[in-house]
Amino acid sequence: MDGSSGVQHLVDRRPEVTPERLIAQLVPPPTFADVSFDTYIPDPAQPSQAAAVQSCARFCEQAVERRQGRKRLFGRREVLPGVGLYLDGGFGVGKTHLLASSYYRVPGPKAFATFGELTQLASVFGFVECIELLADYVMVCIDEFELDDPGNTTLISRLLSALVERGVSVAATSNTLPEQLGEGRFAAQDFLREINTLAAIFETVRIDGPDYRHRDLPPAPEPLSDDEVAARAARSSTATLDDFDALCAHLATMHPSRYLTLIEGVTAVFITGVHPVDDQNVALRLVSLTDRLYDAGIPVVASGAKLDTLFSEEMLAGGFRKKYLRAVSRLLALSREGTTLGEQT
Known part of the structure; x- marks a missing residue:
C-alpha cells in the first residue's frame, strides 16, 4: 500500500521523553521562533488587537520588576508576587504570537509550555520539585490553557499560586475565560475554589477578530x-x-x-x-x-x-x-x- x-x-x-528533554523543550515552537511584538500586525478593524500588544508589553515590564523585588535595608530585596496575564480570544487572532513575543521580550530564566507539557512536568518531577525548578524564573508562559479534569484543576491552580507567591509571573492563552475553565466538562462547582483562585491570578485581555488562517x-x-x-x-x-x-x-x-x-x-x-x-x-x-x-x-x-x-x-x-x-x-x-x-x- x-x-x-x-x-x-x-x-x-x-x-x-527524558526529564532533561522536558526541560529543554520549554521554549516557543519552531513556528513562533522568530516572532516579536513588531511582527504582530493588528487588524485596524479590531482595536482590541493593538491594545493587547500594549498589555503584553506592560506585563513584560512588570514581570521583570517583580522578579527584581523591592529594595530593603542592607541591600536585601523583598520578594514581590508575580503578575498574571490571560489572553482570551477566538481562533487565529494571534494569541500564541503575542505569548511567544512576551517570552522573547523578557530576559532571564523563563519557560514556555503547552498546558499538557506543564502537567507532565509536574508529574515527572513531583509537585514540590516542579515549584523549586521554576521558582527563580522570571515568567512561565502557558499556551492553550485547558482544564480537562478535576485533578488538573487542583494541580495547576496550586502550582501557579505557589509560583506567583515566589515572584514568578504567568502569562497564558485560551479560548475560555478563567472563571469558565472546566465548564461543561466536569462538575465545575465542586472545584469552584480552585477555579476562582486561577481567575484571581490573571488580568484578562480580550482579543477579537476573525481567524487569520x-x-x-x-x-x-x-x-x-x-x-x-x-x-x-x-x-x-x-x-x-x-x-x-x-x-x-x-x-x-x-x-x-x-x-x-x-x-x-x-x-x-x-x-x-x-x-x-x-x-x-x-x-x-x-x-x-x-x-x-x-x-x-x-x-x-x-x-x-x-x-x-x-x-x-x-x-x-x-x-x-x-x-x-x-x-x-x-x-x-x-x-x-x-x-x-x-x-x-
Whole structure:
C-alpha cells in the first residue's frame, strides 16, 4: 500500500521523553521562533488587537520588576508576587504570537509550555520539585490553557499560586475565560475554589477578530485517494504514511507529551482512511497531535473524509467544542500547505 519499503510510519515510533528533554523543550515552537511584538500586525478593524500588544508589553515590564523585588535595608530585596496575564480570544487572532513575543521580550530564566507539557512536568518531577525548578524564573508562559479534569484543576491552580507567591509571573492563552475553565466538562462547582483562585491570578485581555488562517480562503481541500496519498508519501524520505485507525490506536499507547518527539524530524504527515470519530478520548488525542503538528509547521495530506468533518456535530456541541474547532482550524491550514506536496512533476 505504501508504494515503497522506505516509507516511514509514525506507528513504528516509540518515543521516550527524558526529564532533561522536558526541560529543554520549554521554549516557543519552531513556528513562533522568530516572532516579536513588531511582527504582530493588528487588524485596524479590531482595536482590541493593538491594545493587547500594549498589555503584553506592560506585563513584560512588570514581570521583570517583580522578579527584581523591592529594595530593603542592607541591600536585601523583598520578594514581590508575580503578575498574571490571560489572553482570551477566538481562533487565529494571534494569541500564541503575542505569548511567544512576551517570552522573547523578557530576559532571564523563563519557560514556555503547552498546558499538557506543564502537567507532565509536574508529574515527572513531583509537585514540590516542579515549584523549586521554576521558582527563580522570571515568567512561565502557558499556551492553550485547558482544564480537562478535576485533578488538573487542583494541580495547576496550586502550582501557579505557589509560583506567583515566589515572584514568578504567568502569562497564558485560551479560548475560555478563567472563571469558565472546566465548564461543561466536569462538575465545575465542586472545584469552584480552585477555579476562582486561577481567575484571581490573571488580568484578562480580550482579543477579537476573525481567524487569520482562513481569511478569504476556500473551504477544506478535497481528499485524495488512498493510492495517491501513498504515492506522494513515497516521494519524500522525511515524510510519514499511516492508516488513520492505526495511528489513533498508536497515540493511545503514549502520553500526549511524547507527541512532539513522535513527529521529530518529520517534514510531512500523510494519512489514509480518515473518518469522523465518535470516541472523545480518540478525539482529544487527535487534538493534541494536531497542536504539535501545527506548532512544528508540518503539512498534512489525507484521504477519506474531509478534515473539517473529523469531529461530529454532537462532539462540537459538547464541553470540548472550542478544542475541536481549534484543531479543525489548524488542520485545514496544514492541509492547504500540503495540497501540492509530493505531486508528480
